[in-house]
Amino acid sequence: MRILIGAVALVALAGCLDQDKRPAGLVSATEKAKGLSVASNSPDAAVKSWWSVRDAAMDLDREICLEYQRMKSPITDKLKALSTADLPAREDCFLDQLNFDRKISKVEVESDTRAVVGAVIKNITPPEPGAVLDARDRQLKEAGERYRYTLERKDASGEWKISRIENFPSYSSNWRDSYSKPEPSNNRYVYEGYQ
Incomplete structure (x- = not known):
């Protein structure tokens, strides 16, 4: 939205x-x-x-x-x-203002035209006033989330471009696409924000 x-x-x-x-x-x-x-x-x-x-x-x-x-x-x-x-x-x-601590943990150049960059990203923005940050939330916030960026280029002298971004959220047991192609809407929903 x-x-x-x-x-x-x-x-x-x-x-x-x-x-x-x-x-x-x-x-x-x-x-x-x-x-x-x-x-x-x-x-x-x-x-x-x-x-x-x-x-x-x-x-x-x-x-x-x-x-x-x-x-x-x-x-x-x-x-x-x-x-x-x-x-x-x-x-x-x-x-x-959101603030993130982003650190590259690994760079794997798999071939002349493909590489994978691993990173750990933490949201270091303080909690909003009144927000509750229990021990589990604090642990997850301090650990951050793992991200994986797949990069490709046309040939050995080309510029690297990101072709896929995945993350491994705390609630998941596998890598998930961070960006997925939007599906066309069937406009079934009423969309509460417009009511």
Whole structure:
């Protein structure tokens, strides 16, 4: 849902916002994203670049979402007027800064055109106020999750590109695809957020 909102907001912002009228946070996040340099000359460099781009994307998504919320205020103000404080407000934006500790644990170059990079990723963002972090949660948070990045290139002199990302979550007994191709919707669901 957040990705959809981000995409819609980006299109709206591109067409509606004059360069001089954009909020400073959005300008800063956009410039940061534009200024990123990426390297794909080795499997580990490609994975580290991927992480840098993903971090910049979180910042940009947050700033786009904040501007989207501002633009949507005529609707949200009316919805607030029609509901009591007992009805939880839907938050479209994730405003807190997420921080991850990512470490490469293994690089296996299987051939001239295929490599696998193993990593351990931890969410080092502090818990939100009021959140409960029991002993098991703390143990899992400190352990992090294992990730596996498969990279390919056309030939021995080509640039490495990520072709698959898998993770091994604590609740699973096997590797799982982190990104799967979306299935076309049959539009059977009512989608509670629109009701």
